[in-house]
Amino acid sequence: MLNPISVAFIKAKQENRPALLTYTVAGDSSKKQSLNILKSISKNADILEVGVPHNTPVADGSQIQTSAYRAIKNGIKVNDIFKIVKDFKKFDKNKPIILMGYYNMIFQYGENKFLNKCKLSGVNGLIVVDLPWPENKDFAKKCKKKSIYFIQLLSPTTTKIRLKKIIKDSHPMSYFISMLSTTGGKLKVSPKEIIKNYIKIKKINPKKKVVIGFGITEKTIGKLKSADGLVVGSAICKEISRSLKHRQNPVINVSKLVKKLKYKIA
Amino acid sequence: MKLKKGIPVIDQGNKLGFWGGKFGGNFVPETLKKPIEDLEVLFNKLKKDKKFIQERDRYFKNWIGVPTRFIKLENLTRHVGGAQIWSKVVSDANGGAHKIYNATVHCLLAKRSGKKVIIGDTGAGYAGKMLSMAAKKFGLKCKIFMGAKDIARQQPNVKAMKKNGAEVVPVYSGSQTLVDAVSECMRFWVANCDTTAMCVGSTVGPAVFVRICGWSTSQISRELKVQLIKEFGSIPKKLKLYNCVGGGSSSFGFWNEFMDYDKRQCEFIGVEAGGPAKSKKHAAPLTYGSKIGILHGAAQYVNQNSDGQIEETESISAGLDYPGISPLHCFLKDTKRARYTAASDEQALNAYKLVTKFEKLRPSLEPSHAFAVAISESKKLSKDTIVIVNSCGDAYKDRGILEKKLGKKYVKSN
Numbered sequence: 254m255l256n257p258i259s260v261a262f263i264k265a266k267q268e269n270r271p272a273l274l275t276y277t278v279a280g281d282s283s284k285k286q287s288l289n290i291l292k293s294i295s296k297n298a299d300i301l302e303v304g305v306p307h308n309t310p311v312a313d314g315s316q317i318q319t320s321a322y323r324a325i326k327n328g329i330k331v332n333d334i335f336k337i338v339k340d341f342k343k344f345d346k347n348k349p350i351i352l353m354g355y356y357n358m359i360f361q362y363g364e365n366k367f368l369n370k371c372k373l374s375g376v377n378g379l380i381v382v383d384l385p386w387p388e389n390k391d392f393a394k395k396c397k398k399k400s401i402y403f404i405q406l407l408s409p410t411t412t413k414i415r416l417k418k419i420i421k422d423s424h425p426m427s428y429f430i431s432m433l434s435t436t437g438g439k440l441k442v443s444p445k446e447i448i449k450n451y452i453k454i455k456k457i458n459p460k461k462k463v464v465i466g467f468g469i470t471e472k473t474i475g476k477l478k479s480a481d482g483l484v485v486g487s488a489i490c491k492e493i494s495r496s497l498k499h500r501q502n503p504v505i506n507v508s509k510l511v512k513k514l515k516y517k518i519a
Numbered sequence: 520m521k522l523k524k525g526i527p528v529i530d531q532g533n534k535l536g537f538w539g540g541k542f543g544g545n546f547v548p549e550t551l552k553k554p555i556e557d558l559e560v561l562f563n564k565l566k567k568d569k570k571f572i573q574e575r576d577r578y579f580k581n582w583i584g585v586p587t588r589f590i591k592l593e594n595l596t597r598h599v600g601g602a603q604i605w606s607k608v609v610s611d612a613n614g615g616a617h618k619i620y621n622a623t624v625h626c627l628l629a630k631r632s633g634k635k636v637i638i639g640d641t642g643a644g645y646a647g648k649m650l651s652m653a654a655k656k657f658g659l660k661c662k663i664f665m666g667a668k669d670i671a672r673q674q675p676n677v678k679a680m681k682k683n684g685a686e687v688v689p690v691y692s693g694s695q696t697l698v699d700a701v702s703e704c705m706r707f708w709v710a711n712c713d714t715t716a717m718c719v720g721s722t723v724g725p726a727v728f729v730r731i732c733g734w735s736t737s738q739i740s741r742e743l744k745v746q747l748i749k750e751f752g753s754i755p756k757k758l759k760l761y762n763c764v765g766g767g768s769s770s771f772g773f774w775n776e777f778m779d780y781d782k783r784q785c786e787f788i789g790v791e792a793g794g795p796a797k798s799k800k801h802a803a804p805l806t807y808g809s810k811i812g813i814l815h816g817a818a819q820y821v822n823q824n825s826d827g828q829i830e831e832t833e834s835i836s837a838g839l840d841y842p843g844i845s846p847l848h849c850f851l852k853d854t855k856r857a858r859y860t861a862a863s864d865e866q867a868l869n870a871y872k873l874v875t876k877f878e879k880l881r882p883s884l885e886p887s888h889a890f891a892v893a894i895s896e897s898k899k900l901s902k903d904t905i906v907i908v909n910s911c912g913d914a915y916k917d918r919g920i921l922e923k924k925l926g927k928k929y930v931k932s933n
Contacts, residue, residue, distance in 0.1 A: 308693060308828045309814060311705045312548040318692060331826050356546055357813040361827035383546040383816065388535060410553040410712065433550060434710045 276486030280329025305354030437487025536726030543846035642697030643838030644676025646720030721766025736772025767845030793861035883912035
């Protein structure tokens with residue numbers, strides 16, 4: 254059976270648009286609410302990235318940090334995250350879910366045990382921010398055995414020779430970091446420049462899907478439409494923080510935001 | 520796991536940067552792979568370059584002021600009544616602590632790589648102060664990340680950094696101490712690695728930073744070896760080197776040149792921060808059996824919960840208040856080359872009182888931890904045992920804490 258992540262790309266391509274990927278932190282601001290957010294955005298998002306909150310994140314900007322600290326403060330544990338995924342899959346079993354986090358959480362859980370749990374709860378892909386290539390070779394192989402995509406990250410600093418090696422080892426989806434920034438930074442390069450770099454990567458192996466993330470908002474998403482997929486994370490986390498601050502319902506507000514994002518790339 | 524003889528410990532890591540196959544490494548975001556690789560290439564080349572070594576030594580000699588003193592603490596020895604207690608007064612170095620060696624080397628490397636800005640983290644403020652001094656000396660713009668809690672408790676060093684023209688960026692996330700400062704500094708580097716050089720303030724972080732720092736602070740033991748031979752004619756038969764361990768930069772530097780000696784002749788004792796006696800929190804991952812985890816790009820023993828969240832630490836000494844520990848020390852612990860123990864806040868304060876009562880030496884709260892253990896163990900040791908404590912920092916920065924805890928008479932201005 255084809256991984257639902259690949260199915261999502263096929264579907265988006267048929268509709269002549271990039272796949273929309275959202276990122277929310279598991280347990281933000283509570284376990285129940287984060288599940289409800291996933292459910293409410295699933296009709297407009299093609300792939301759901303679920304963040305595994307960590308308290309020493311070295312690549313996240315302030316918005317995602319705030320969400321992560323909030324989730325940890327509210328008591329989220331790794332097992333709760335698997336439960337959220339499992340419950341979500343009961344609601345929408347074909348929607349692909351990617352867990353994104355830092356390696357220590359997997360290391361403490363045990364790589365094999367973690368992957369078994371991923372499989373059981375319905376996780377389709379993994380992004381491990383601080384497990385770069387070639388350090389991730391063994392773990393990526395283990396993922397493959399479980400039919401879970403290990404998603405390689407590519408950056409503007411990745412050299413051409415390294416790009417080739419990573420793409421060669423990569424699974425059907427990779428993630429291109431748009432610019433030198435932590436998550437949620439202001440877009441400091443033009444969308445045109447980002448697409449130029451993206452095309453360079455695509456040329457290495459046009460069959461493999463590459464999504465773009467970091468710094469994408471409602472304002473910029475429309476200009477990056479030619480990519481296979483686009484990830485919006487910090488803008489959503491920001492919306493959750495804003496909603497909580499104004500005592501509004503984050504589920505409704507995030508759902509509206511994702512709908513708008515979808516509209517911009519349709 | 521085995522320590523090799525004849526090869527510097529900093530170079531005993533494997534291809535991926537792991538010591539003993541499991542400590543260290545490079546758990547970093549993809550964006551940092553290239554800048555780290557560039558730094559590795561540069562460092563590996565320059566550390567073999569005679570001209571670069573000469574340049575380093577010139578700055579060490581003329582600017583940092585080497586060698587720092589090696590003195591016998593006669594009164595303290597008499598009072599304790601056991602082993603001979605000596606001190607390597609590393610706080611003599613320009614700026615008042617060992618952090619100057621690493622800061623200087625990082626600025627020299629930054630200059631070579633053409634970077635105009637250098638950033639760094641700091642806990643006690645010494646790493647930040649030294650980096651700001653060195654940056655000023657070498658004409659680099661400097662930005663220091665420091666936990667808001669540490670900014671409040673280490674004001675003299677904050678003032679010094681600002682005076683040197685550095686921007687001090689307060690970090691409000693998490694526990695607002697060193698661990699968060701290092702995270703924030705790394706995040707800034709992720710976003711600015713094309714124009715900016717990063718200095719990690721201790722023997723922690725991705726492997727190359729561990730190596731650069733260890734290489735830099737090894738100046739301490741190079742000097743000590745010469746001083747020991749001058750004083751005793753040879754390396755003493757019973758030698759014990761006590762050093763506080765937070766990240767582990769001063770202790771590693773204090774021990775490095777003696778690594779190949781048998782530990783029965785030359786024993787290394789690392790003293791971690793045990794925190795307040797009544798608190799369960801501590802900053803002593805080696806002493807209290809913390810599990811291996813990943814923090815700031817490296818695998819190490821680290822205080823964490825069962826899920827892998829890094830735990831908050833507690834110590835009176837900001838410089839030791841770090842949940843992890845250098846991969847080098849994890850390696851030295853597991854190969855049994857060094858022995859690790861902890862001293863509580865109270866024990867460190869008592870040691871400070873005792874040392875300042877008997878000697879004209881004012882160790883900061885960090886080395887006071889080492890003095891606490893050295894003094895207590897010296898009582899039981901023979902008179903021909905040479906105990907040396909690395910007094911790696913000066914207490915001037917701690918005057919606020921010391922005044923509060925011990926009263927005004929323990930605080931002298933300098």
